[in-house]
Amino acid sequence: MSETALEIKNVHFSYGSVPVLFDINCAIPKNRFVSLVGPNGSGKSTLLWLLSGMRKPQNGEILHNGINVSRMNIQERARKFAVITQKESNQLSFTCLETVMLGLHPHRSRFSKLTRQQMELVWNAMELSGVQQFANRNITQISGGEFQRVIIARAIVQQPEILFMDEAISSLDISEKIRIHKQLRALMAKNGLTVISISHDIDTVNFSDDVLALKKGTMAAFGPPNEVFTESFFETVFNVKAEILPGKGFFIRDTI
Amino acid sequence: MSEETPQEFTRFFQKSSRFIYYGLFLVILTIFLLIFSLGMGAMDIHPGTIVRVLSGKISGNVELLESIKANQIAVVWEIRLPRILSGALVGAGLAIAGCIFQSLLRNPLADPYTIGVSTGAAFGASLAILLNITLGLFLSSTTFAFLFAFLTLIAVIAIAQKGGGILTSNLILAGIIISSILSSGISFIKMIAGENVSAIVFWLMGSLSSRQWNDVRLVAPIVIIGGLIAWVFADDLNIMVLGDESAQTLGVNTQRTRLVYLIIGSAITAACVSVSGIIGFIGLIVPHILRFWTTANNRVLIPLSAVTGALILCLADNTVRLISSSEIPVGVLTTLIGGPFFIYIFLHKPDKDTAIL
Numbered sequence: 001m002s003e004t005a006l007e008i009k010n011v012h013f014s015y016g017s018v019p020v021l022f023d024i025n026c027a028i029p030k031n032r033f034v035s036l037v038g039p040n041g042s043g044k045s046t047l048l049w050l051l052s053g054m055r056k057p058q059n060g061e062i063l064h065n066g067i068n069v070s071r072m073n074i075q076e077r078a079r080k081f082a083v084i085t086q087k088e089s090n091q092l093s094f095t096c097l098e099t100v101m102l103g104l105h106p107h108r109s110r111f112s113k114l115t116r117q118q119m120e121l122v123w124n125a126m127e128l129s130g131v132q133q134f135a136n137r138n139i140t141q142i143s144g145g146e147f148q149r150v151i152i153a154r155a156i157v158q159q160p161e162i163l164f165m166d167e168a169i170s171s172l173d174i175s176e177k178i179r180i181h182k183q184l185r186a187l188m189a190k191n192g193l194t195v196i197s198i199s200h201d202i203d204t205v206n207f208s209d210d211v212l213a214l215k216k217g218t219m220a221a222f223g224p225p226n227e228v229f230t231e232s233f234f235e236t237v238f239n240v241k242a243e244i245l246p247g248k249g250f251f252i253r254d255t256i
Numbered sequence: 257m258s259e260e261t262p263q264e265f266t267r268f269f270q271k272s273s274r275f276i277y278y279g280l281f282l283v284i285l286t287i288f289l290l291i292f293s294l295g296m297g298a299m300d301i302h303p304g305t306i307v308r309v310l311s312g313k314i315s316g317n318v319e320l321l322e323s324i325k326a327n328q329i330a331v332v333w334e335i336r337l338p339r340i341l342s343g344a345l346v347g348a349g350l351a352i353a354g355c356i357f358q359s360l361l362r363n364p365l366a367d368p369y370t371i372g373v374s375t376g377a378a379f380g381a382s383l384a385i386l387l388n389i390t391l392g393l394f395l396s397s398t399t400f401a402f403l404f405a406f407l408t409l410i411a412v413i414a415i416a417q418k419g420g421g422i423l424t425s426n427l428i429l430a431g432i433i434i435s436s437i438l439s440s441g442i443s444f445i446k447m448i449a450g451e452n453v454s455a456i457v458f459w460l461m462g463s464l465s466s467r468q469w470n471d472v473r474l475v476a477p478i479v480i481i482g483g484l485i486a487w488v489f490a491d492d493l494n495i496m497v498l499g500d501e502s503a504q505t506l507g508v509n510t511q512r513t514r515l516v517y518l519i520i521g522s523a524i525t526a527a528c529v530s531v532s533g534i535i536g537f538i539g540l541i542v543p544h545i546l547r548f549w550t551t552a553n554n555r556v557l558i559p560l561s562a563v564t565g566a567l568i569l570c571l572a573d574n575t576v577r578l579i580s581s582s583e584i585p586v587g588v589l590t591t592l593i594g595g596p597f598f599i600y601i602f603l604h605k606p607d608k609d610t611a612i613l
Contacts, residue, residue, distance in 0.1 A: 054504060078507030088502045092364055094494075094552040102495055106507035110491060158506070 005030040005162055005194040006051055006069070010060035013046055020046045021217045024060070028196065028210070031188055035205040035225075036198045038214035039238060044198045045086075045166055047214065051196060052083045052164045064162070078106035082160035084151050084168040090139050096150045097135040100126055103157030125156040128183045130176070145171045152180065156187065165197040169204075181207050206249050213237055275556050282563040286344065289567060293340050293574050294332050301328055309333060334469075342467035342475060342531055343573045343586075344566040347538055349479035349528040351565025354539035355558050356486055356521035359493045360514060361424055364547065367540035368525040371431030371518075375438040376408025377401035377529035382445045382456045389452045397459060398474060398530045405526030408434055413518065421500075421511050422518075462533035462587020464573050471531045478527040482520045483562055490554035493517060497552075535587040537594030538565050545601055 004027045011024040021043045028034055028051075036044045049055040051062055053069035062069045064080065072080075082103070090099070100122055104114075126132045129149040134142060139150065148171050155163055163184075169177050181204065187193050199205050211228040213221040215237045221228045229250055234242035241253045294310075295301045305324060309332045312320035321329060353368035361370060368374065384400035387393050415430035416422045442460070446453045486493070492513045495503045500510045528535070543561045550560060569586070572593075576584045 052505065054501065074504065074509055075507035078505060081505070083501075083505035085501050085505075088498055090497055091362055092359065092497050092552045093547055094497070098494075098551070098553055102498070102506060105491060105495060108491075110488065 003030040004028065005032070005064065006196075007063040008051070008060070009063070011047075011050060011057045011062060012059035013043075013050060013055070013057045015046075019217065021050070021057075021214075024219050026212065026219060026222055028194070028212075030194050031192045032209040033184070033188065033195045033207070034197070034210045034212055035208040036196065036212050036214065037200075037202065037205055037237075038220070042214040043217045044214055048083075048164055048166055048196065048198055052081050052162075053077050054083065075106050078158065080161045081164060082155035082158040082162075083164040084148075084155050084166060086167045088151060093138045093140055095136050096131055096139055096142065096146075097122070097126070099139050099150050100131070100153045100157055103154035106158060121159070122153075122157055125153040128156060128187070129153040129180060145173070145176065148172060149176075149180070159191075160193070162194045162196060165195065167198055167200065169197075170199065170201060177201070177204055178207075202252075203249075275550055275560060278550070279560055279563060282560070282567060286563055286567045286570065289570050289574075290340055290344065293570060294336050296574060297331075297336065297577060299328070299331050301332060306332055310337075338469045338472050339464050339467045340570065340573070342471045343464045343569050345472065345475045345479045346464070346528045346532045346535065347565040347567070347569025348483065348562040349475065349524045349565070350535065350539035350569075351542040351561035352479070352483045352486060352558055353521045353524045353528070354543040354565075355554055355561050356493070356517050356524075357539075358543055358547075359497050359554055360517050360521065361428060362497055362499065363428075364544055365540065366428075367537075368521065368528070369534070369536075369539070371409075371412050371427055371522070372435035372438065373405045373408050373412075373431075373522045373525045374529045374534055375435040375442075377405035377526055378460055378534055379408075379438040379441050379445075380404025381459050381530065381533070382442050385456050385459060386445050386449050386452075389449060389455065398471065401530030402474070402526050405522065405529060408438065409518070409522040409526075413515075422514055424500075427518075458585065459533050461585035462535040462590075463583070463585040464532055464569075465583050465585075467531065475527045475531045478523050482524045483558065486517065486520050487555065487558050489513070489516065490558060493554045494552075533585070533587055535569070536591035537598065538569055538590055541594050541598050541601075542568065544598075548601075 006028040008024050008026045008028070011021060012019070013021040024047065036047060038044050046055070050057050051069070053062070053072055056070040064072075069077070069081075103125070104118055104122070123132070126135060129152040131146065131149045131153055134146065139147065142150070148168060152168060169180055172180065184193070184195055188195065197208070205211060206225050208225060210223060211221065211225050212219065213228060213233070220237050221233060229242075229244065231242055231244055234240050234250070234252070243251045243253050245251055291303055291306055294306045295303055305328060308320060309324055309329050311317070312324070313329075313333055350368055357366045357368055357370055358364050378401070380400035380403055381397040383404070384395040384397040388395055412427065412430045412434050413422060415433070416426035418426060446456055449456055492508050495506050495508045496510065496513055496517070498506070503510045525539075542565045543557060546560050546564060547557055551557060569590070572589050573586045576586050576589050
């Protein structure tokens with residue numbers, strides 16, 4: 001039986017008086033690639049923020065190794081969880097290399113010298129996400145997809161136990177997406193990393209081990225994609241007609 | 257994985273050690289400029305005499321001082337040195353505060369005056385000058401400036417705190433609002449001052465003339481201690497640039513870091529403005545251009561900006577001392593030259609990040 005990375009117990013969350021998530025219960029196993037899916041506004045991003053300890057649920061709790069994630073020390077948490085957000089931007093002219101090196105921050109004390117190991121960690125992470133060639137380029141001068149890959153490299157440098165991604169690879173082209181997926185898989189095999197990723201790309205969700213589907217703030221399904229993705233699932237959660245091709249995936253039949 | 261240190265890394269390290277040499281070079285240049293400036297003016301004094309006055313005064317060597325003419329000592333030690341030191345400290349302080357606010361507000365076009373602390377100082381000084389003229393009081397415009405700068409900061413933070421934490425966008429907004437209210441206040445004070453308005457106007461233009469040791473004593477500890485704290489926590493400031501959410505995921509307590517840097521940045525700005533009035537463009541241009549030429553890493557950028565700021569303001573002040581007997585306020589010169597220079601730099605930047613406007 002595999003260990004649990006995160007245990008979600010009776011989680012409720014609302015923004016002011018607007019309820020967003022109701023009674024979420026789930027145990028996310030370690031070393032899995034979990035995709036959070038659901039229609040717009042179903043509460044995926046909110047759940048990701050709660051899971052990563054950045055926000056606190058009004059009711060219920062989320063445990064990592066028996067510790068409530070919202071009560072973890074902020075630096076301690078940054079050593080265990082890395083989060084890639086959709087919103088990050090940087091207007092000041094840091095280089096890509098400098099930006100990736102910021103991932104070392106939770107692991108370094110002030111004024112400590114960069115070790116050879118840390119250098120290699122940074123360099124290999126940049127190789128993994130394919131941004132080595134513009135290491136000394138200005139972060140304000142690269143494209144959106146390149147920026148995303150720089151942030152992915154930074155998250156890997158954080159050496160997290162759990163990597164949270166909010167649409168982190170959505171702006172990459174399909175070959176880049178698959179390449180990053182493969183690289184993350186290799187990293188998972190090596191470090192026992194757990195990945196929790198929000199994706200609107202139902203196609204790439206097929207690569208994940210588990211799917212956690214949300215609909216209007218409630219959990220609609222949790223399990224491996226071939227079990228979760230049924231014709232009735234697409235009908236009820238996404239309100240589209242789909243055809244399941246056994247062993248190959250699915251095909252969205254609705255046409256415009 | 258690889259046996260050799262990757263080439264890009266070596267390049268990065270070479271880059272950062274080169275900045276140390278830049279810095280040292282600028283420090284030496286500034287020291288020479290300070291000594292040269294002390295000799296300059298209505299009374300020409302030989303650099304050798306200056307070094308003797310300085311070493312005699314600092315070591316308390318009475319014999320050495322007795323061998324120098326008393327009026328030379330007075331001119332160097334009592335008149336020129338405080339002014340030049342104030343200038344260097346104000347220049348350094350404004351540049352440090354510029355680094356802080358550009359990173360904190362995540363905007364390369366922010367400057368120490370963006371959140372309105374300087375307008376608060378200006379209002380305080382104008383009020384003091386007005387009360388002195390109309391009521392015959394002897395209020396210190398410096399103290400009043402400093403006091404009102406801090407009151408402004410408190411007001412800005414209080415407004416920006418709407419909705420829990422202090423948001424960057426709220427800070428800028430609150431700064432603009434408070435600034436415009438205080439600007440109108442200043443206009444009102446000028447109107448009441450009637451024909452005595454020139455004292456206020458001259459203060460507002462920013463000048464270093466007739467600064468005294470008292471001014472150095474106010475500005476020196478704040479700029480030096482504030483600058484050191486800013487430098488020590490520079491890693492956190494670098495991460496604040498990424499925005500709150502990302503900064504928190506990297507282990508930075510954003511609320512605390514922001515408050516610390518707001519207070520340091522504002523204290524430095526308040527001290528500078530209360531000593532010299534509003535000297536424009538140093539706090540914007542120096543960090544902006546150095547970031548572009550060297551690095552955005554605040555651990556390197558803060559000390560480099562400090563030295564460069566000191567150097568530039570000294571140069572500007574020497575220029576106004578030299579070019580006219582009825583001194584042009586140095587604040588006018590920095591903006592007059594700094595503004596067009598900034599436009600030139602902006603138009604000739606080879607990169608694409610024009611989105612900042």
